[in-house]
Amino acid sequence: MNIPKLRFKDNNGNDYPQWEKKLIKDILKIYHGKDYKNEPNEKKLYPVLGTGGIITYIDKFLCAWECVLIGRKGTINKPQYMKTPFWSVDTLFYSKPKLKQNPKFQYYLFQNINWKIYDESTGVPSLSASTIEHINRFIPTYAEQEKIASFFSTIDKKIENLTNTITSLENQKKGLLQQIFSQKLRFKDKNGNNYPNWEKKKLGKLLSITSSKRVHEADWTTSGIPFYRARDIVSIFNNKPISKIYISEKLYEECSSSCGKISENDLLVTGVGTIGIPYLVKKSDKFYFKDGNIIWLKNSPAIYGKYLFYIFISSYVQKQINMMTGKGTVGTYTIKNAKDTNILLPCLEEQTKIADFLSEFDRKLDNQKAQLEHWQQIKKGLLQQMFV
Numbered sequence: 001m002n003i004p005k006l007r008f009k010d011n012n013g014n015d016y017p018q019w020e021k022k023l024i025k026d027i028l029k030i031y032h033g034k035d036y037k038n039e040p041n042e043k044k045l046y047p048v049l050g051t052g053g054i055i056t057y058i059d060k061f062l063c064a065w066e067c068v069l070i071g072r073k074g075t076i077n078k079p080q081y082m083k084t085p086f087w088s089v090d091t092l093f094y095s096k097p098k099l100k101q102n103p104k105f106q107y108y109l110f111q112n113i114n115w116k117i118y119d120e121s122t123g124v125p126s127l128s129a130s131t132i133e134h135i136n137r138f139i140p141t142y143a144e145q146e147k148i149a150s151f152f153s154t155i156d157k158k159i160e161n162l163t164n165t166i167t168s169l170e171n172q173k174k175g176l177l178q179q180i181f182s183q184k185l186r187f188k189d190k191n192g193n194n195y196p197n198w199e200k201k202k203l204g205k206l207l208s209i210t211s212s213k214r215v216h217e218a219d220w221t222t223s224g225i226p227f228y229r230a231r232d233i234v235s236i237f238n239n240k241p242i243s244k245i246y247i248s249e250k251l252y253e254e255c256s257s258s259c260g261k262i263s264e265n266d267l268l269v270t271g272v273g274t275i276g277i278p279y280l281v282k283k284s285d286k287f288y289f290k291d292g293n294i295i296w297l298k299n300s301p302a303i304y305g306k307y308l309f310y311i312f313i314s315s316y317v318q319k320q321i322n323m324m325t326g327k328g329t330v331g332t333y334t335i336k337n338a339k340d341t342n343i344l345l346p347c348l349e350e351q352t353k354i355a356d357f358l359s360e361f362d363r364k365l366d367n368q369k370a371q372l373e374h375w376q377q378i379k380k381g382l383l384q385q386m387f388v
Contacts (some may be wrong), residue, residue, distance in 0.1 A: 204339025265305025
């Protein structure tokens with residue numbers, strides 16, 4: 001079928017002609033990138049593009065026209081688009097649109113191609129110019145190409161704005177964490193007075209720190225009680241999906257009988273891999289976790305759980321973790337390390353104000369991330385419906 005599910009009308013409200021099946025080489029020409037390392041770079045006028053984006057800047061350009069780019073080796077499934085002069089490295093193809101072909105449309109066309117099925121290597125993913133040029137696709141008239149390109153450009157602008165907002169908020173959050181935990185920014189009580197001075201305390205003196213009972217990989221199941229590893233805690237922290245692993249209800253009860261069950265405001269901290277990443281247990285949580293890989297800080301009346309979470313992601317605690325586990329090595333954050341970790345402890349009322357303030361900031365940040373995900377999904381769906 002050479003008609004997409006969703007189409008634009010022309011300026012008179014009529015359908016555009018049917019799309020024609022063409023080879024990629026009929027709409028653009030593929031060019032190889034080149035090594036840039038011997039080129040002058042004093043003025044740094046033009047970006048050098050690799051498969052992951054801009055690498056550096058140099059004084060010469062390789063291409064001065066608007067075009068779509070695609071990886072030759074390595075990252076082959078992330079098309080790029082440029083409309084200003086640039087240099088392309090030898091692992092990145094660039095192109096030149098042929099007469100009456102819209103390069104921005106070609107960029108969105110390339111986003112709708114599953115490049116991995118054209119991978120020609122058993123090792124590092126690779127594409128050849130010939131393979132790209134001989135891919136068949138249905139192509140609309142130039143007028144319809146322009147409308148499609150303009151439409152998706154509007155969506156991309158929305159996505160770009162949301163991405164920039166998220167980056168700005170994340171930078172603001174880093175600044176707030178630094179100011180709060182260096183005590184440059186302090187809260188007042190309800191009468192406008194300062195709270196008492198903060199105390200420096202070792203975590204081992206404030207709460208119980210332990211881990212779980214060992215569960216062997218042979219006991220993992222495909223249903224039952226969720227079982228988290230350190231990598232899963234990291235994924236949850238970064239709002240990424242996890243590989244779902246479970247243990248049986250019976251094993252969960254057996255293990256919990258000796259070391260207890262997690263409860264609201266307990267803090268779990270990764271001890272291996274990406275170390276020092278916290279997870280604050282919610283009221284509705286019911287899961288088990290890998291022994292040794294995750295350190296378990298049981299909640300205490302002396303510490304507001306959300307406050308403990310935020311100070312753990314602050315540079316004040318993260319610097320201690322880096323020192324304890326060794327820089328440049330595969331470190332491990334142990335129960336002993338956790339007990340020896342110092343935290344700054346305001347009174348409980350100020351802890352609560354700090355944590356609630358940062359939680360509200362996180363809600364704004366999460367809202368922006370949810371909007372970004374929403375628009376990314378809209379774009380994905382429209383790409384599927386507006387191309388054939």
